[in-house]
Amino acid sequence: MLKGLTFLPSLVLAASLAMPIASAAAPHSETVVARVNGEEITLGHVIIARQTLPQQYQQLPNDVLYDAIVKQLVQQTALKQSLQGPTPQLVELSLENERRSLLAGEAIDRVMQDAATEDDVRTAYETRYADGFGGTEYNASHILVESKEDALDIKDQLDSGADFAEMAKEKSTGPSGPNGGSLGWFGEGRMVPEFEEAVKSLEPGQISDPVATQFGWHLIQLSDKRQQSAPELDAVRGELEAELREEAVGKRVVELVEAAEVEYPEIEDLSFDMIQDLDLVRN
Template sequence: MPKGLTFLPALALAAALALPAHAEQPTAETVVARVNGQEIKLGHVAIARATLPQQYQQLPPEVLYDAIVEQLIQQSALQQAFGDDVPQRVALSLENERRQLLAGEEIEKIMAGAASDADLKAAYDAAYGEGYEAREYNAAHILVETEEEAKAIKAELDGGADFAALAKEKSTGPSGPNGGDLGWFEKGMMVPAFEEAVMALEPGQVSAPVQTQFGWHVIVLNDSRLKEPPAFDDVREELAGELRQKAVADHVDSLVAAATVERPEIEGLEPGVIANPDLLEN
């Protein structure tokens, strides 16, 4: 089922129907063409342009304008030739599109008022103000394939072996040649099992073998430190996005909760019926 505006082959040669020039500043209601009395307005042209693929939007304005107007003229002629008997699939598509567009407008309205300067400052203080404590860890590991190898390495380390030397000799991970050094990282940057093992260690302590999807690890925690909170400007957009997302979710939840929603039980309805092309045929 075709959607949106599609250019016909004569895109570059399309010409607009000439109308008398307007002395006033053009608006969305300015009529740019008529087809058997049916008006095509400047707003129709602007909406059509906004739905074009990006490569078409890069065309020179004079070419793009003429092509869109000509396309809308052709579509109006085709629409009139088809008549007033709207197919069910078209009527349903129009209902869905109207619902989607108006829902989008409501979302935009909610988002516009959801991230004031005061709201952003309060969100920043809640996330990064007094009581903020995020820790970074500096660790190294030796990665091997089996638990038996990991246990043997742990025993060597307990006996006084040098961690970096063992990592260079035995680790199969990419950090092996660098003595297993992983540098500084924070929570969320490593796989959960590895991360939990690191956070349970004291500086200088070596872990028991830890299994992840990559193999078996023996980990040493070199050091840990508190992380400085980010500057407000560095997280402003992130906080704004979170506030807007929450405002929309809360608004949708409240609207649905207040609405009378009915979902009748339909005997014999199988979810797979929505993929049946015959469903939308009159």
């Protein structure tokens, strides 16, 4: 069974041999571009076929695509007409699923069209950044060593007045050591959880007790913290619009399913493996 619109190499090479049927009226979706034993193929059929082409064909010139698509549709129509008897169940079920999917997609598109107005976006922005700020940012330094004993020894020296930056340069095994252990400003989620929790518990100027992470043992000094500035509306507009549309679609689906009379009949001897058995739909 042919599925979708799959080009044969000869179609593209011989595309210039196919000529559209002349029409006096301005072309529209129902304009007939070919007939096969009286069955009409319209410009609308060509337009839809063009939209579903594999990506490698999307870059071809439209004149080549037009002729190739029309020839392919003619071939498919002739092949379809050659079938005798009722439509196979596999095909009928595939068509029902495709129709269901396309109509559901159309319903989703209609919901999404009205789900992210300018007022909705501004309301969502103001709600998310109601206090005018984003998350908290921290400016900290650390000294990284291999053992807890080393960390405790350094902590004693710091508590006795040793300079944190100088101790970091001398003792830290981390890449920030030569820079006095400075990590600069970082937001939430940038550090491993154990490190971040320790930073959050500190006040500016305070030095932590030894903190174990997958990298070793840390002594952390919090230099400062601040609230991150809220982004401009345009910088997060796309994200907010996507969230509003997703929320609207989800809400609409729940409403429709809850309002519908949905039944799940009990089926004797149903095996989940049956969903792979194509023989059940070949008749």
